[in-house]
Amino acid sequence: MSPATATALKWTGLAVAAIVAGVGLIFGFYEGVPAQQVILYTAATFALVAWVWRSYTTRWAEGASAVEASREGAGSRRRAWRAFARNYRWIIAGLVVLLAVFGICSATITGFFSVLNIISLLVLIGLLVFSSFMSRFVVENRSAFIGLTVLVGLFVVGSLKVEGFVYANNIKSMLLFASFLGLACVGQTMVALLGGLDLSIPFVIGAANVGLLYLIGLGVPAWFAVVLIILLGVAIGLLNGFLSFRLQGQALILTLGIGFAVSGLTQILTSLGSRFAGNVFGSVPEWLSNLAAMNGRTFGLEVPPVIVIWLVVAALLIVGMKNTVYGRYLYALGGNRVSAARLSISERGYWTAAYAISGGVSAMTGALLLGWSGGGFIGVGQPYLFMTLAAVVIGGTSLLGGHGGYGFTVIGVLVLQVLTSFLVGIGLDYQWQQFIFGLLILPMVALYARSPHIRTQV
Amino acid sequence: MSDSLPTATPLRAGAAAASTYLLVPIMLFFALLIVAVLRSESLVTSAGLGSAVIVVTPLVLATYALMALAIAGRGTVDLSIGPLIGFVNVTLIQLFDQQFLDSPVAFVLYALAVGVAYQLVMGLIIVFVRVQPIIVALSGYLALSGVNLVIMQRPGGVAPDWMQSWGLGISVFSPVTLILILATVAWLLFTRTAFYGHLRLMGSDERAAFTSGVRINVVRLGAHAIGGLFAGLAALTYTSLISSGDPTQGTTYTLIAVTALVLGGASLAGGRGGVIGSLLGAVNIYLITYVLATFNFGAVQSFVTDLAYGTILVLSLLLTVVLPHIRGVVRSVSPLLFFAVLSLIALGVIIHATYDYSKPGAEAGAGAGSSGITVLGAEPAAPASDSGSGITVLGSGSSAPAGDAGTGITVLGGPTEPAVPAAPAAPAAAPPPQPAPAFIFEAGSPAPDVEAPVPPSAPRLAGPLAIAGLLILSLLVILRTMVAQAGASRSLAPLVYVVVAAVVLLGVYAAADPSGVGLLGGPAARTEGRG
Structure with a gap:
């Protein structure tokens, strides 16, 4: 110079x-x-x-x-x-x-x-x-780095702009909603690691939400009803995985079809003999409300247990995916089907298992959401239809499979949640939030998930 | 172009293989059609078909848009199609409200331009930023569905006057039908070009396309432009359907259109898909809703619809898995033959239902009341409903069912009396009627809630119209099959052009007349429409 x-x-x-x-x-x-x-x-x-x-x-x-x-x-x-x-x-x-x-x-x-x-x-x-500047040095997990940077930026700007943004209560409520979204994203992440998509998540959440209240209303013991609902969710997931294995290019639409069917069936079953079709009435047991309500307590601490549940699930997944055979094989399959199959890793088994986990966790989310809202509503999962996808993508898990992980999704979920909270704080409506989410996804993904040019793949 | 020749042969083979996938939608279509006709007589009337076309056209066009993009490969599923339709709709209505788009030409051009511009931006991002298409689509979905609500908080506004009459749905021949036919024919013509060959090659194997010198970026952008055109048309017909602006309703088209696309046998993985399949898929969706609506499920109606959508979707997907295994059997079945045989059966059932199931007297006109516009998911009127629409025959006093029958039915010559069951004069195309009123082919009077007076001779059109519709459909299929399969049939292309030219001329003729609707139906139809 x-x-x-x-x-x-x-x-x-x-x-x-x-x-x-x-x-x-x-x-x-x-x-x-x-x-x-x-x-x-x-x-x-x-x-x-x-x-x-x-x-x-x-x-x-x-x-x-x-x-x-x-x-x-x-x-x-x-x-x-x-x-x-x-x-x-x-x-x-x-x-x-x-x-x-x-x-x-x-x-x-x-x-x-x-x-x-x-x-x-x-x-x-x-x-x-x-x-x-820094991302030149961060090669391995660039998406996580960018996500964290955005998170910090949002937090700083948020605390500058919004009164009470960093108060304990606000952070608690952010974490609460983040934990619902985070739990709903567990399945989407696992499935995305294999290169699939699961659009049945919102429908399973809604169905579990209504179905659980219905079961409780029938007089089934609440804990048993929860277990039953989660098992049903696993069953739906198994069905998803089993059917979509031969149709992997069309997993998106197949899971959507299953989702339609599940939510329709649940509503028909729960409204049989009821004069108020589509509405289920009943009372939610105390402990279930405590699990998910804003003023819930975990062992005396003023933290809603659902946050703790989410943290535990996240920790288990992050550690487990790195250190267990199942986790490593999942990545192997996502990275390269053929070589994984040569190692005699069962494609069908892992694919189905990932969907089963997705179904089970979604059902659990539905049950927890029942505790939060106190009333059954089939549409409770609808916001999660594309939000799970957005969180996974923003976090940096590749939708083509093999790269990413739940840790990334946690970052994605936090970014979305903090952004929502910030936008609500500065007085923007739901529609503006959607708009900004939409505009946010592209540049973030463009920073780290660009596919290589075709001429490098020939 | 010289490179159209080498690609021609494999494409033909591919087309033949892909047409096997048409068997599922064709089968489903006729099964649903037969059930629909048996359940409710009102579908196969002039009014019933008219309203069906009005309702189904936006969905069909949206499915076309998805199809053009899905063929381009890379797993392009344009989730943003629904919000895009909504966006064009609300901006059209808002701009019209502020007197920016007074001329119809500007109105139409604006819709098309916005559709194309949006899709081109999307295509540019996919091509140059190289982000996965589904992520771009997702982000477009979120952004547009937000913007729609910003532009228009709640449903409102009015469509221009000249568009109001489009959405009446009292006759099969309306500008909406014309748009649908034009779009379909345009795509069929497009399949004759080398560009289409490149598109399919790229969709099935992008690397192969690149290495064989196809300019994949241009092709991908072209696919997006075509998708945008279809999306603009879909938004236009959607606007005419609801005659107002609605920021949220359009969004629901995303999932339905994707469903229709897959029901039509297209592959979301790319390379496979066609206009016939998409058309059938969208019509099937409509028929599912229609058939389910004829059963009275009461409060759980929409849940049953959901369940049926899901189940049929999954089953039809599973059938496409099975198809390759039974290809040995299936190969000998040409879709055309299949279509012809099934349409004969369906025609038989329709005629059977017309003349054998018809009961004299009160129930004769039942069901014809369903010609009001039903948006997808809403219920068409149940069969055997009480709405009376009689069979009106020129000159004779009208028959009308008992009860409140006379509503809205005026016959040339005098008010109706609930009396004489009419012996309608047979339309030319139908066999001589039995003494009992044969209502399917004849009853075509609009629903009581349409204020327009009933044209006296409109009922006579219904039969020929139904048959003409079937004929046109068969003709299209035959043309398509001949064009696609026969190597030596290049000489057929002029014929296709002639057909298109005829359709265009008819369209111009229709557009030239201010009343806009039902012009082709003869002198009587002039009185139709509100204008």
Whole structure:
């Protein structure tokens, strides 16, 4: 790097930092934020921007000059910039998009342009630069790294923007909902590891929810009813796996069909002889409500047991998938069917077992959701139809199989849940949440799950 | 193009093998059709068919859109088709409400353009960012279903006046039918091109396509553009069906359309699928709903429908697993022959039901009341319902069933009296009637809730229309089969073009007349429609 470039870069950086900090300062006073805070934030902004600029421009410039050197010393500044732009096109694109979104929001939403929002923007930009820089070193589990970064970013922005975001109660409720989603995702993850999909999950959840209440209403002992429901879920999963094994390309639609059938059948069975078709009445036993309710207690602690259940399940899965024969074989099958079959791993057995687990855990989720809501409702699983898929994908489990794991899905679930909580906190409706989820999935997946170009596969 | 030649032969073979998969939907179609006719007489009337076409067309077109993408391979299942239809619907209605899309041409073009633009963006992301299609579709699903609710919080708005008459469903021949036929024929023509060969090659084996020099990126984008066109048409017909905007209802099309696609024998894994199968699949879905609605399950109706959907879907998938094993037997069965035989049987059953099951008097006109528009999942009126629609014959006093029969039925010449059971004059195509009213082929009067006066001679059209529909269908199948199978039949292509040209001309003629509906039905039909 020529000294002239270095000097130019340094001064540009200082100027950018000063401009950004100045904007913050002006708007801080303009909005009537207390002076100490404004000064503090201004200084922090300036320092942050200047530091980020300094530490990364030197690296980029070095990288650029290395490229230059390999091209036999053409020292022109223009080429350096071009190489720079090429090497970091994704970061630049991300920055542009972020700034554009910010600009559009400031232009359209009154009151959007405030100090806190600018700081949030800076935090996001910092995280973007940081993660894209770091992800060069993180090769193995890049999706987990990106997921965690997004999680941290969301948390920071959330606690800045939303009053009470980091209060214990809010965190508890986030974890509570995350644990339902997380449990619903167990099956989807296992199945995705084999390259399948299970769309019957929401229907099984709904059916278990209604069916359990119906059984309890019939006078079956509650614990026995729960066991029965879970066994039925396993049976449905077995059916799913058994039937879809020969139709793996169409597992999506087959499980959907089974799901339709299951939910229809459950509703017919439960509304036979009832005047209120589709509605099941009954009382949920105390211990089941305690398991899943917000004010539930685990051994005296003020933590809903369902969170503990989720943590235990997650720990078991994460450790188990790494260390048991079943887990390793599952990955082996997902990675390469043929070589796994040569090791005499039963394809059909593992496929069916993964679906059976999925069915069982979904039924359990349905039962827990009954404890949470206190009333049976067949549609209780509907939000999970695509949410499980989204969580698995955001976490970084490949839908083609063989890569990922439940640990990744946990990150995906947390990202979705924290994002939901944040969006609710800043007053966005359900439809905006959906929209933002949709827009979030693509770039996150694009960062780590791009398939190779076809010419590399020939 | 010179490369169309080498690909031709394997494609033909592939088409023949794939057509085996049509056997399942064909069988299902006729089974359902026969049950439907036996259960409820109102389906095979002019009004019944008309409303069936209106209801089923958006689903068929959505299935076409999915099909075009599913053929492209890589497991492309466009989950976002439902929200896309909803998106076009709500933006159409909102823009029209603010007087941006006053001209019909702009209205239609907008729908098509949005469909194509969205699909192209999706295709570009798949091609260049190289994310799995299902993830792109998932993200589109979430984003669009959110946006729809932002654009329009609750159902509302009105469709343009010129579109109102589309959705009446009182005659088989309506602009919606025209759109359906045009779309189908367009796809059949498209299968003649080399581009289609490349598409299928890419769908079955992308690597092979790439190494043999097919520009797979272009082909994939082309498939998306075609899918977008179909999606735009689906949104247009959907708008005409509900005559308003609805942000959430369109979303439900995703699952139904995927189901229809698979019921039609297409493979979600790519490379296999066709327009006939998709059409049959979507019609089968409608017929399932229809048949189930004729049974009175009371409150559990929708649950039974769910159960039936699921079971039939799973069974039909399992049949496709079995098919390769019994291919030795199946190979000799040509789908065309199969279709012809089954349609003869079905025709026999329809005629049988018409003349043998018809009871004189009160129940004669029963069931004809179901011609009101039924959205998928809603119930068509049950058979033997009380709504009276008599058989009206030009000149003679009308028969009408006892009771509240006379509603909405006016005959040229005077009000109806619940009296003389009419001996209807036979339409030309049908055999001479028996003394008892033969209602299936004749009764075509609209439901009482349609305010339009009944055209006196409309009933006489029903029979010819039903037969004409069957004939057109058979003709299409024959053409398709000949075109696809015979190597030397390239000379047939002009014939296809002639047929298309005729259809287009008819369409122009239909569009030129402001009342829009039922123009082909002869002089009497002019009075139809609200306009």
